[in-house]
Amino acid sequence: MLSLDNLRIEQGDFRLSADLAIAAGARCALIGPSGAGKSTLLGTIAGFLPPTRGRILWQGQDLTAIPPGARPLSILFQDQNLFPHLSVTQNLGLGLDPKLRLTPDDRAQIEGALARVGLANLGLRKPAELSGGQQSRVALARCLLRARPILLLDEPFAALGPALKSDMLALVAEIAAEQGTTVLMVSHDPADARALCPETVLVAEGTAHPPQPTGALLDTPPPALASYLGS
Amino acid sequence: MRTPRPWPAMIAGALVTALILAPLGAVALRGGGLARLGPAELSALWFTLWQAVVSAGLSCLIAVPVARALHRRRFPGRRALITALGAPFILPTVVAVMGLVAVFGRRGIVNAGLGAAGLPEVSIYGAQGVILAHVFFNLPLATRMVLQGWQAIPAERLRLAASLGMGPGPVQRHLEIPMLRAVLPGAFLAIFLVCLGSFAIALILGGGPRATTLELAIYQAFRFDFDLARAAALGLTQVALTLAALGFARLIARAPGFGAGLDRAPVAGLGTGPGLCAHDTAAILAAALFLMTPIALVLIRGLPALPDLPPLIWRASANSLAVALASTVLTLVLALPLALATPRHPLAEAAGMLPLAASGLVLGTGLFLLARPFVSPTDLALPLTFVLNAVLSLPFVLRLLVPEVRNLAADYDRLSNSLGLSGLTRLRRITLPRLARPLGFGAGLAAAFSMGDLGVIALFGNGDRITLPLALYQLMGAYRMDQAAAAACLLIALSFALFALFDRIGHHAQPR
Numbered sequence: 001m002l003s004l005d006n007l008r009i010e011q012g013d014f015r016l017s018a019d020l021a022i023a024a025g026a027r028c029a030l031i032g033p034s035g036a037g038k039s040t041l042l043g044t045i046a047g048f049l050p051p052t053r054g055r056i057l058w059q060g061q062d063l064t065a066i067p068p069g070a071r072p073l074s075i076l077f078q079d080q081n082l083f084p085h086l087s088v089t090q091n092l093g094l095g096l097d098p099k100l101r102l103t104p105d106d107r108a109q110i111e112g113a114l115a116r117v118g119l120a121n122l123g124l125r126k127p128a129e130l131s132g133g134q135q136s137r138v139a140l141a142r143c144l145l146r147a148r149p150i151l152l153l154d155e156p157f158a159a160l161g162p163a164l165k166s167d168m169l170a171l172v173a174e175i176a177a178e179q180g181t182t183v184l185m186v187s188h189d190p191a192d193a194r195a196l197c198p199e200t201v202l203v204a205e206g207t208a209h210p211p212q213p214t215g216a217l218l219d220t221p222p223p224a225l226a227s228y229l230g231s
Numbered sequence: 232m233r234t235p236r237p238w239p240a241m242i243a244g245a246l247v248t249a250l251i252l253a254p255l256g257a258v259a260l261r262g263g264g265l266a267r268l269g270p271a272e273l274s275a276l277w278f279t280l281w282q283a284v285v286s287a288g289l290s291c292l293i294a295v296p297v298a299r300a301l302h303r304r305r306f307p308g309r310r311a312l313i314t315a316l317g318a319p320f321i322l323p324t325v326v327a328v329m330g331l332v333a334v335f336g337r338r339g340i341v342n343a344g345l346g347a348a349g350l351p352e353v354s355i356y357g358a359q360g361v362i363l364a365h366v367f368f369n370l371p372l373a374t375r376m377v378l379q380g381w382q383a384i385p386a387e388r389l390r391l392a393a394s395l396g397m398g399p400g401p402v403q404r405h406l407e408i409p410m411l412r413a414v415l416p417g418a419f420l421a422i423f424l425v426c427l428g429s430f431a432i433a434l435i436l437g438g439g440p441r442a443t444t445l446e447l448a449i450y451q452a453f454r455f456d457f458d459l460a461r462a463a464a465l466g467l468t469q470v471a472l473t474l475a476a477l478g479f480a481r482l483i484a485r486a487p488g489f490g491a492g493l494d495r496a497p498v499a500g501l502g503t504g505p506g507l508c509a510h511d512t513a514a515i516l517a518a519a520l521f522l523m524t525p526i527a528l529v530l531i532r533g534l535p536a537l538p539d540l541p542p543l544i545w546r547a548s549a550n551s552l553a554v555a556l557a558s559t560v561l562t563l564v565l566a567l568p569l570a571l572a573t574p575r576h577p578l579a580e581a582a583g584m585l586p587l588a589a590s591g592l593v594l595g596t597g598l599f600l601l602a603r604p605f606v607s608p609t610d611l612a613l614p615l616t617f618v619l620n621a622v623l624s625l626p627f628v629l630r631l632l633v634p635e636v637r638n639l640a641a642d643y644d645r646l647s648n649s650l651g652l653s654g655l656t657r658l659r660r661i662t663l664p665r666l667a668r669p670l671g672f673g674a675g676l677a678a679a680f681s682m683g684d685l686g687v688i689a690l691f692g693n694g695d696r697i698t699l700p701l702a703l704y705q706l707m708g709a710y711r712m713d714q715a716a717a718a719a720c721l722l723i724a725l726s727f728a729l730f731a732l733f734d735r736i737g738h739h740a741q742p743r
Binding site: 043047048069075077081099 | 642643645646648649650651652653656660661664665741
């Protein structure tokens with residue numbers, strides 16, 4: 001279980017509190033007006049922004065003081081998920097060993113992960129030689145290799161077209177189901193939330209609310225969400 | 232959350248601070264305040280000030296028509312010419328002065344022409360020569376800055392002006408004059424600061440009661456009279472002057488926002504007309520002639536004499552290369568940790584900018600005062616040149632690196648952290664490859680500066696403990712002009728080769 005225990009985030013005028021729990025293996029969307037703090041909340045869980053008070057717990061272990069790379073999670077950002085000067089293999093290798101000392105076994109694993117996301121034999125390419133969709137797949141393959149129990153998605157597929165985006169979301173769902181990963185996904189598109197996430201955390205007016213069933217929440221939205229959805 | 236202390240940056244910052252403040256302290260103590268300033272020192276202060284004002288003013292004044300012409304006209308070789316405007320950053324001062332002597336000196340081509348026409352001679356020695364050389368060095372800088380200002384005027388506004396039927400007059404009034412008002416003060420101050428610290432040019436072309444800068448006066452007090460107290464008092468004055476100018480520059484500094492410009496073709500219908508075209512052509516030709524003839528003359532005279540260079544020149548070249556390479560390495564070793572620490576610790580950048588407050592001669596005097604009980608000045612010549620060149624290059628390399636470091640942090644810090652990349656692995660795999668280009672460019676500038684600089688070495692250099700620029704100066708002093716020209720060719724070649732080498736390494740090391 002991922003618990004946000006009495007968490008409070010403050011940044012200048014910005015305030016957000018969260019006191020909620022997400023079950024292990026759940027897939028949960030974060031929905032709310034822009035500027036409400038969805039990305040900030042993910043950033044705090046990932047360890048980029050210390051909370052002013054409260055704790056972040058995973059299976060009872062306090063993560064709050066652990067540096068980002070050592071937390072039991074992987075995160076995909078909106079952009080800059082790959083180092084442009086490293087090859088695909090090296091970018092994936094960073095997920096296995098940050099010092100990039102790759103054993104033959106590591107290389108085999110990397111090939112396997114590439115094949116799993118449909119990019120077999122592209123390991124020598126640089127990210128710039130791949131399409132946007134392929135770059136997303138590489139980043140996702142790295143999460144696959146790191147095999148951390150939590151996956152945070154900060155709209156990594158926002159720049160892809162609708163068809164590519166739903167392909168990627170389906171791939172995320174598959175991989176998450178295989179590895180039993182807990183997924184937290186920031187979304188601007190209610191359809192994405194419905195498609196991938198049975199549960200949704202509403203982030204609005206300074207509060208991240210406990211997860212609710214996505215369908216019910218979107219069908220009868222509270223006022224703050226209704227005005228955002230425009231329904 | 233863990234934010235490791237940036238030890239390398241703290242050590243580098245402490246080292247730079249000590250290297251600047253300790254000699255300045257020694258100078259301040261020994262100089263005993265400003266009470267020792269007699270009439271000779273005050274006249275050096277006065278000359279330093281007014282020549283810097285006139286040099287900066289003239290450079291800016293001439294830069295305006297040249298930049299406007301370069302902006303309005305498209306012709307073959309225009310790009311090359313604009314690139315060549317960057318060359319003075321790499322060109323050794325002594326070489327340029329030598330070229331100016333070949334053009335404007337007693338036996339120069341200008342006086343030959345004047346003599347043939349029955350007109351009186353002009354002299355390059357004295358205040359006018361110092362100013363001429365300053366304009367030679369700073370006109371390209373001013374031209375580039377003003378050109379960027381022109382390129383930053385949005386094309387949309389020029390189109391609007393054209394569609395409203397504005398002639399050259401209204402365009403000037405509504406677009407160009409406001410742009411110049413924004414750009415010229417910055418250009419003037421940058422050049423003014425450079426000219427305040429002028430030493431090599433004043434050493435060769437100036438001198439005497441009416442053309443001695445503070446820097447030159449320090450050198451004379453140190454080298455001729457060995458009057459350390461007077462050298463220190465002059466040094467203190469120089470520092471006070473520089474600090475005042477830097478403070479003033481900060482006060483009037485405007486938000487940057489000129490950037491590189493897009494270099495779009497000018498809007499048709501503006502600045503056509505045969506009169507303007509002739510005017511622009513004349514401006515470009517005159518500037519190109521003024522900037523290129525001196526160097527061409529040095530090359531023409533020096534290249535044939537290259538085989539006759541005395542052995543001392545080769546010795547001095549080896550010294551210079553060693554000093555340049557070592558000081559480049561030291562500059563990078565200091566600059567990189569300071570630049571990397573800057574986004575989180577602004578004090579790191581401040582420490583790296585400290586050397587702007589002091590000149591090589593002031594620092595040299597101060598360090599000599601500190602080291603005097605232990606070593607002889609000649610032993611200090613090369614080590615001090617190495618250390619001080621490195622420190623003096625630091626602010627410029629830092630200015631190149633800091634924006635790139637900020638971009639790197641904005642783009643890849645979170646990704647690196649989320650993958651647990653840290654320490655040497657991060658430096659080797661991410662930081663160095665991503666910064667290779669500015670590092671290479673900065674190293675090239677630092678190496679060329681160190682190779683061509685005639686500064687602190689002039690205080691201590693003796694016998695075979697000299698650098699190539701000092702050896703060249705000595706040859707000029709001995710009127711062995713062919714050999715001097717040959718040494719100048721060698722110096723140009725080495726300076727440009729060092730710059731190109733490091734710049735190229737940076738380009739190759741930074742993968743796309």
